[in-house]
Amino acid sequence: MDRRNQSMDDQSQTSQMRLVAIPRLAAGGRWRVEAMRAYSEACLLWFTKGQGRITVAGLTRGYTAHNAIFIPAGVMHGFEVGPQVFGTAVFFGRDCAVTLPKEPHHLRIRETFVAQELNVTLDAIGRELVSESPANDRAAQAHLGLLGVWLERQIAKAGPDAQRPDASKRLVARYTALLEKEFRSGMGVAEFAARLGVTPTHLTRCCNQACGRPASALLHDRLIFEARRLLSETDLPVNIIADSLGFTSPAYFTRAFQHQVGKSPTAFRRTK
Structure with a gap:
């Protein structure tokens, strides 16, 4: 699969x-x-x-x-x-x-x-x-x-929520739903925004208002969570994990992972 x-x-x-x-x-x-x-x-x-x-x-x-x-x-x-x-x-x-x-x-x-x-x-x-x-x-x-x-x-x-989601919160909910389905695709925030019919700037502004984080942070968080899960629970090689998550190269994946986690994928796996 x-x-x-x-x-x-x-x-x-x-x-x-x-x-x-x-x-x-x-x-x-x-x-x-x-x-x-x-x-x-x-x-x-x-x-x-x-x-x-x-x-x-x-x-x-x-x-x-x-x-x-x-x-x-x-x-x-x-x-x-x-x-x-x-x-x-x-x-x-x-x-x-x-x-x-x-x-x-x-x-x-x-x-x-x-x-x-x-x-x-x-x-x-x-x-x-x-x-x-x-x-x-x-x-x-x-x-x-x-x-x-x-x-x-x-x-x-x-009863009805006194603070029903406004248009910006509904957009963020749509973004996270799409992100959960497509985070492995290699799409960036610009591509997600285009799928949602908005600009990347507007999407990021709405994410900041709803959860205090830009759209890119939600995307990276989801990707790195999955990377850590695969490194912890499987024996898949790092290059296979990088490819399965839509990264253009193992080197780019390693840099992104180390930036967020503070250690390389290999070092993280050794700690598990």
């Missing part, structure tokens, strides 16, 4: 639902959660302690404890995860039958009993996933269905 034609990075090694402690997501390096990337399945981030910033579809917001952030499959995102950040990431699986939102949602849960409802549901899912009791898989799916209902109700309760 031509790696340039893969639609999103293969973060998920299983199609099954699972719960992961948020600090564990960064166990292989904070770049695994902070860099722009997308999952091939829907994900819910439930923060129970700490604070930071999260960027979803090109829009950066702050998060604190008792924030639930739903991210559909294929939506580019990244978030800060410091030593005081705790919570649970719910991965719904690639073939999830539960009805889930089509768009990202950032829910700030203020009622204690609503947060407790979510904690109880997550605890029940976790128990069933490790249980050896008969029909534990069906029980876990049933609780996952209740989680879907919880999400739907909290989104309805929140």
Whole structure:
């Protein structure tokens, strides 16, 4: 398979639902959660302690404890995860039958009993996933269905977003969606802007307004994340990785990688 034609990075090694402690997501390096990337399945981030910033579809917001952030499959995102950040990431699986939102949602849960409802549901899912009791898989799916209902109700309760995305934020969301599909193509910001029907200057201005970063930074972040992932998880030669990510030469790839990471691809791989 031509790696340039893969639609999103293969973060998920299983199609099954699972719960992961948020600090564990960064166990292989904070770049695994902070860099722009997308999952091939829907994900819910439930923060129970700490604070930071999260960027979803090109829009950066702050998060604190008792924030639930739903991210559909294929939506580019990244978030800060410091030593005081705790919570649970719910991965719904690639073939999830539960009805889930089509768009990202950032829910700030203020009622204690609503947060407790979510904690109880997550605890029940976790128990069933490790249980050896008969029909534990069906029980876990049933609780996952209740989680879907919880999400739907909290989104309805929140009502229409008081700060609905303006034209610039919608453009950035379109850019990140296109970027996730085409970041391996070798296109630069000018080509992405042309595909979106805007100028590179306007695209960069909108990205700066939405997330405090230019369009080129989002592109480079996505590329270097994928490069680090491939260097960490595969034995592919550096020149093959460079070609699969659309770099014109291994030397250009090495310079770009070293500029962002602080070490060469080979040195980075040795540390893993």
